[in-house]
Amino acid sequence: MSSNRSLVWLVASRELREAARRKSFWAVFGVLLVGSTAAMIVPEIIGDEGATRYDIVLVGDAPIVEEALLGLEQNLDAELDITTVDQIATAQRRVEDDEADIGVVAGDDPRIIVQAGENDRLVGAAGQALSTAALVERLGAAGLSEAEVQDVIAAPGPRLQEVQQETTSRRAASFVLSLVLYILLLSLMAQVATGTAVEKANRISEVLLPIVRPGVLLFGKVLGVGLAGLGTLAAGFLPVVVKLGLGGDLPEGLGGALAGSAAWFVLGLALYLTLSAALGALVERQEEAGSAVTPLTFVLVGTFLVAQSAADSPLGTVLSYVPLTSPLMTPTRVAVGVTSPVELAVSLGLLVVAIALTIRFGSTIYGRAIVRTGRRLKLREVLT
Amino acid sequence: MADDLVARGISQRFGERVVLDGVDLEVPAGQVIGLLGPNGAGKTTLMRILFGVLQPDAGTVEWQGRPATEDDRRGWGYMPQERGLYRDMRVLDQLTWIARLHGLGKATGEAQAVALLERLGLGDRHGDKVEDLSGGMAQRVQLAAAMVHEPEVLVLDEPFAGLDPVAVAFLSEVIGDHVRAGRILLFSSHQLDLVEDLCESITLIHQGTVVLQGDVRQLKADSPDRFLRVDVQVEPSWVEGLEAEVDSTDASGCRVRMAPGTDAGAVLDAVRQHVTVTDFAVEAPSLSELFLDAAGADAAVLGAEPDQPRHDEDHHGSER
Numbered sequence: 001m002s003s004n005r006s007l008v009w010l011v012a013s014r015e016l017r018e019a020a021r022r023k024s025f026w027a028v029f030g031v032l033l034v035g036s037t038a039a040m041i042v043p044e045i046i047g048d049e050g051a052t053r054y055d056i057v058l059v060g061d062a063p064i065v066e067e068a069l070l071g072l073e074q075n076l077d078a079e080l081d082i083t084t085v086d087q088i089a090t091a092q093r094r095v096e097d098d099e100a101d102i103g104v105v106a107g108d109d110p111r112i113i114v115q116a117g118e119n120d121r122l123v124g125a126a127g128q129a130l131s132t133a134a135l136v137e138r139l140g141a142a143g144l145s146e147a148e149v150q151d152v153i154a155a156p157g158p159r160l161q162e163v164q165q166e167t168t169s170r171r172a173a174s175f176v177l178s179l180v181l182y183i184l185l186l187s188l189m190a191q192v193a194t195g196t197a198v199e200k201a202n203r204i205s206e207v208l209l210p211i212v213r214p215g216v217l218l219f220g221k222v223l224g225v226g227l228a229g230l231g232t233l234a235a236g237f238l239p240v241v242v243k244l245g246l247g248g249d250l251p252e253g254l255g256g257a258l259a260g261s262a263a264w265f266v267l268g269l270a271l272y273l274t275l276s277a278a279l280g281a282l283v284e285r286q287e288e289a290g291s292a293v294t295p296l297t298f299v300l301v302g303t304f305l306v307a308q309s310a311a312d313s314p315l316g317t318v319l320s321y322v323p324l325t326s327p328l329m330t331p332t333r334v335a336v337g338v339t340s341p342v343e344l345a346v347s348l349g350l351l352v353v354a355i356a357l358t359i360r361f362g363s364t365i366y367g368r369a370i371v372r373t374g375r376r377l378k379l380r381e382v383l384t
Numbered sequence: 385m386a387d388d389l390v391a392r393g394i395s396q397r398f399g400e401r402v403v404l405d406g407v408d409l410e411v412p413a414g415q416v417i418g419l420l421g422p423n424g425a426g427k428t429t430l431m432r433i434l435f436g437v438l439q440p441d442a443g444t445v446e447w448q449g450r451p452a453t454e455d456d457r458r459g460w461g462y463m464p465q466e467r468g469l470y471r472d473m474r475v476l477d478q479l480t481w482i483a484r485l486h487g488l489g490k491a492t493g494e495a496q497a498v499a500l501l502e503r504l505g506l507g508d509r510h511g512d513k514v515e516d517l518s519g520g521m522a523q524r525v526q527l528a529a530a531m532v533h534e535p536e537v538l539v540l541d542e543p544f545a546g547l548d549p550v551a552v553a554f555l556s557e558v559i560g561d562h563v564r565a566g567r568i569l570l571f572s573s574h575q576l577d578l579v580e581d582l583c584e585s586i587t588l589i590h591q592g593t594v595v596l597q598g599d600v601r602q603l604k605a606d607s608p609d610r611f612l613r614v615d616v617q618v619e620p621s622w623v624e625g626l627e628a629e630v631d632s633t634d635a636s637g638c639r640v641r642m643a644p645g646t647d648a649g650a651v652l653d654a655v656r657q658h659v660t661v662t663d664f665a666v667e668a669p670s671l672s673e674l675f676l677d678a679a680g681a682d683a684a685v686l687g688a689e690p691d692q693p694r695h696d697e698d699h700h701g702s703e704r
Contacts (some may be wrong), residue, residue, distance in 0.1 A: 007485065014481055018473060202471065203464040207529065210435040210457045211485045371437050372398070381399075 007212050008220040015224025033235040040239045052078035054122055055100040057091040062106030064136050068129035076125050102126055174335030175308055178328060181265050182304050185272055188229040189293050192273045193280030197289040200281055205370040214367030222273040261331035267351045268327020271358055272296060278362035281369040282377045299324050307332040321347050323354035387413040387448055389537055389568050394443035396429055403429045405592045411570045416563050418583035419572040426592045427572040431541055435462055461535035465542040468526050469514045475525050476510035479532045486533035500528045520551050538562055540571040544578055556582050576671040588675055595678040604668035608644035612651050615663040623654050
């Protein structure tokens, strides 16, 4: 006689094999693979070619200023295209006509010409270049050799670190991740509920139940569909792993978001799919399976919206403890950095307890509902 | 007999509806046993209880002289009415998978599935999905799914519904083979006349209670009613005063019901005075006639039973 574990695996492996035979599985796999590869490669390409370019009009022959400007390219993270003209008026016209970003006038009366409110960073850099040029001239006049002057001005300028940028990119990463998980969860829930409804409607469950306990059947299905789902998700992770393997960097914040998501996602998957199987067993026809999981869908949508708009609010904190909402809420909170180790441990613990209860409770519903055919059942009828 | 499958005092209700009320059923090994009755009688519910899929409100299921356990049942085979297969799964995969659930190894399971498909005339259909098969072929795959692990107990729910005569003969043969091997077989049907030659013993239920039970030949012999079947149309006036009446008329002739003790020769002579009779017989009542007598007037629904399972909204948990 087979042990329960091998029966669970038999049930699960059937789901896996049938999933691998479906075109839709490979379609999703392909889309995720292409999308993720693009997300990994495109920033590299844009990063190489698409660096910011500034057009600068320099008035007068001022090699020191020009050199000082070019020395700031790295600080600005941009390429500078410097054109030299004779007249200040020419520079002013070009800036007015948007042909150049700024005009820089060297000499005794240094000046920067720019459209009002534009190019703050460039103006700062140009100001710095003019000061440097003036400094070089005065140091030369004071009798320092050219080498000594070079030594003085070679001190590196400050690098600009934009803090806001990092939070934004972490939020973006967690948004993309949550969205993918959310969509995957919805589609797997529908798959489990429909699968259960089909087994009931086609009376397959009657053949299986004398052989396999309801709990085994339920858990095997959840495991199989869940693993198939994670299989499609692997298509999304593959390019990330390859890029890391090749020594590339991940977009800011993605690494943390991924690590934080994994545990909650896997457990959340188990919870939602178990509930979906139990709800799917209540319906009479396959077409009703979608509506059976509607309450779960509402919870998911609500959590997703709160997670994306107010993860760091008190509501977000509460939802990160509630088992049904924590799988989507907690990874987002991890990504934006508002969780504590205690919160994570408690949230995870509650989730595990909820899953254990759900499998027990779900098996009962499933076992009772799946042989009561004729019309759609209410939860209350099955439990009493 | 120790090998019998026995159900005692089975009662089951769903909400207010009593589906089974103190039903006893005995299925000895080596005999074809029919669980008969109109749709909605409670046959499927009883089968689900035999398999432990449903827990009855009262009563026990015994196997080999003791209460049947989960392990016992895991070795049995059950074919539900009409469906019971993953329609989008390939035939051989499906049978092998079911064999493995029953505890067979992968190689053994597949070998038995291949052999059974060959025997059922589906040797060239291994890779087809069930949904791509004709109804008759799908039915055979379903039978194969119930038998692939060579079960000691085989229970078939309405196996003859919707089958053509060739398929009926084929299925009867498979059932006969199973029984001759000394195994247990129970099947249900609402088509009493179709299966009366196949059954050795029957349990006839109606509205959740047993109305007729026992050896088919004995039941017929015990009935005092006799019918004269002739191959001609009989006018009711021809047999007036002979304690006989025309019971049914169809294209092949008439059946004349005779009261107990009536002289069949006299009735035949009365008919022969009007027409020439080339074929006749004195018959015991058919199963459906016995059923109608036993169940009383409210069983008139039997004649109107559709072949297809019906969808009755207030009818969950019982027959479909």
